[in-house]
Amino acid sequence: MGVAVMNGTLEKSIQLAIKHSLGEVTSGGEAKSSANFSLSLKAQLPGKGITAIYGPSGCGKTTLLRCIAGLEEVEHCQLNMSGDEIGSLPAKQRQLGYVFQENRLFPHLSVEGNLDFAYKRRFSDNGPSKQQVIDWLDIDALLERKPDQLSGGQKQRVAIARALLTAPRCLLLDEPLAGVDSQARNPILRHLETVAENLNIPMVYVSHNLDEITRLADHLIIMDQGRLVADGPLLDMLSRLDLDVTRQESAAVVLNTQIMGHDDRYSLTQLSLGLQSGDDAQLSVGRLSGEPGNAVRVRIPCRDVSIALERPSLSSILNILPGVITEIELIDGARAMIKTEVARQFILARITRKSMEHLQLETGKQVYLQIKTVALLS
Amino acid sequence: MNLLASDIAALWLTLQLAAVTTTILLIVGAPLAWWLARSESRFASVVEATVALPLILPPTVIGFYLLIAFSPDNFLGSGWSALTGHSLAFTFSGLVVGSVIYSLPFVVQPLQTGFQHFDHKLLEAAETMGAGTLDRFLNLIIPLTRRAFATAALLGFAHTMGEFGVVLMIGGNIPGETQVLSIALYDHVEALDYQRAHWLAGGLLAFSFALLILLYGFNRHKAMNK
CATH class of the missing domain: 3.40.50.300 (P-loop containing nucleotide triphosphate hydrolases)
Structure with missing residues (x-):
């Protein structure tokens, strides 16, 4: 350099x-x-x-x-x-x-x-x-x-x-x-x-x-x-599996989203992960005060993301996003970190090695991410 | 009445001597004390010991060596007379030089203690705000060590007021020129004029006591407020 x-x-x-x-x-x-x-x-x-x-x-x-x-x-x-x-x-x-x-x-x-x-x-x-x-x-x-x-x-x-x-x-x-x-x-x-x-x-x-x-x-x-x-x-760095930041217990990725609209009936707000992304790449969070179009930064801890091969139809988890696995890294004998791409952004899921082998996860595979918590950053 | 006038002249001379000496000591002593407070050099302890010498040395010893240094055969004496045309011995200037050395530890030591307690990290903060050396000295160091400066000034002043041995050796006893209060007092006692001696001795005692009460009262008040 x-x-x-x-x-x-x-x-x-x-x-x-x-x-x-x-x-x-x-x-x-x-x-x-x-x-x-x-x-x-x-x-x-x-x-x-x-x-x-x-x-x-x-x-x-x-x-x-x-x-x-x-x-x-x-x-x-x-x-x-x-x-x-x-x-x-x-x-x-x-x-x-x-x-x-x-x-x-x-x-x-x-x-x-x-x-x-x-x-x-x-x-x-x-x-x-x-x-x-x-x-x-x-x-x-x-x-x-x-x-x-x-x-x-x-x-x-x-x-x-x-x-x-x-x-x-x-x-x-x-x-x-x-x-x-x-x-x-x-x-x-x-x-x-x-x-x-x-x-x-x-x-x-x-x-x-x-x-x-x-x-x-x-x-x-x-x-x-x-x-x-x-x-x-920052966003690239937080999803790099070769870095220590993603090895930590509290590892999390940050996503840039925009407010799409509000659902007043359930007091929720929809956030979109990208302009071209379809309805699939949306997150629901508790009602925000911002206007549609406003940028919102959210943080998703790796430990709160799980992976399914088919879209779970009966689940209490609201936020289920389709993604493609781009990288897999074993953390230790028991756990693995799965990096997936969703609407040109990256989400990390930390799962057990047992589940990884059971689901036969590998790069390029289409999966569904179940996201339990979405923290708002701004 | 004649005697009274000479006592007043001695008082006036003593106050002048103390004021000039204290001013010089604050100007010279502050950088010296700053260096002593911060220096990690081994040389610093030698300087520190030198500064403290007048505390324990008999004043007549200091006076004796100064008298020798002031003689025209010596560097200091000849240099001074080449510059000013006067001799240092038996003059007011000579008394100032003697008093500066004699009272040096009374000014340097309180300042050094004050500077040691000064939080040097504040200077870095001021530096990042664009403050230069003089700016930092005037607006941070002096206000934050003002107690040390007050102590140094009062002690230096009071100590110079009571000077005797050094003056006796280098100043002689010239009324209006080198006759200070303590020497005048000595003269009265020699002449068995105890009444006049009482006036001067009592006056010096009261003055010194008042200065110290002022100093300790001020320091105690500040410490309580903290």
Whole structure:
């Protein structure tokens, strides 16, 4: 993946090539346990939407984000942001917003003081206004408070607002939900979605939580031990059987659908998997508020999909989709992952090896997928 | 009445000396304390010990070496007189140099403790918001370590007010030029003028006590509010 090859898309993408060795140096105050950790990575990120960096803890994803921000002293850093090379600039000149895991609000300033600190030093006048950011993150009622009077979730919302007010060219988020209790996570994700809808800057979101990533991200980079394992659009990545993400107990695929119509009698909404797909490729979910044509992202856990060779006529399961098997992978002695194509999207089903052999499943075979749960993501 | 005027001159000189010394110490001491708080170099402990020396060394020892350094035969003394045309010994400037060294630990140590407790991660956050070094120092470090700065300033000031041994060695006893309160007090006692001595001694005692009450009251109040 030479940088020169990518010139065609240079204008609207972020390209990075980073080499960084950590001895017993401390990074962000936390000592790295492994003395010979090194980070070496080349990647291209889309210049819009949310890119997630995913990997086990200690794989170097936070270090990578710090390298992008210019907070680490690296051997080599090339960072091309929509055509501008900023890899050799100091952090204060890179014009990137950074949301730290531990919020890092300034304790001597009120929430508004923290926001003003950023706004006074903003990198350009094209960024969002204070009121916009306050509305997106719903922090109007907190402005007078000091950081130590805020809950974990509130602090992180203020930290996100503060980062946005510098009018950054890109927003970097380092596990912003890690220190937040579980009830406060959902609202923050919703606020981040609002920000992503309203603000036309790319975001890089570091997380080891697949649920957060499937909900937010458009693009996924998987890392391990300081190296890039795989990268690509989120939907493709989540159905790749060669990746660890599909090996996990909670593995799930994400589908892009559109609202077709509502069934008021049963309080259901029909979602279509593709424009050309027939009535077959539709999912029913609990009544949604959106209009027909609206895009809806849904998530289907692999463990909630079962396979039948004929369309089951007597079943309580509403969502039964016809598909064609494209790939089969044995997970262990007992279980297998079946990848099927439905209306040009992919659904994974995790079944027992016994059932697989019993049904004589093989690639190219037409099957029916019984989907027990469909989770809405947006 | 003549004596009273000389006491007031001594008081005024002492206040000037303490103010100038404290100002210089805050400017010089802050970067030094910052370096000591952050440095992992082995050399740092040598510097730390040097800074702390005036705490335990008899002031006359410091005064003696300064007197030698101030002599025209030496680098410091000759350099100074080449620059200014004056000698350092037996002048107000000489007293300032002596006081800066004598009160150095009283300013550097509180600052160093304050800087050690300062959360350095905040500086990174400010950096990503485009804040430069001076900006971060003025708008983050000073407000967040203001207690350390207040302690350093008050201790430095009060300690310089009570200086005796160093001044005796390098300043002599020139009224209006180098005669500070503690020296004037000594003169009164020598002359068995206990009434005047009481005024100066009592005044210094009350002043020092008031400063310390102010300092500890302020720190306690801040700690309670936290």
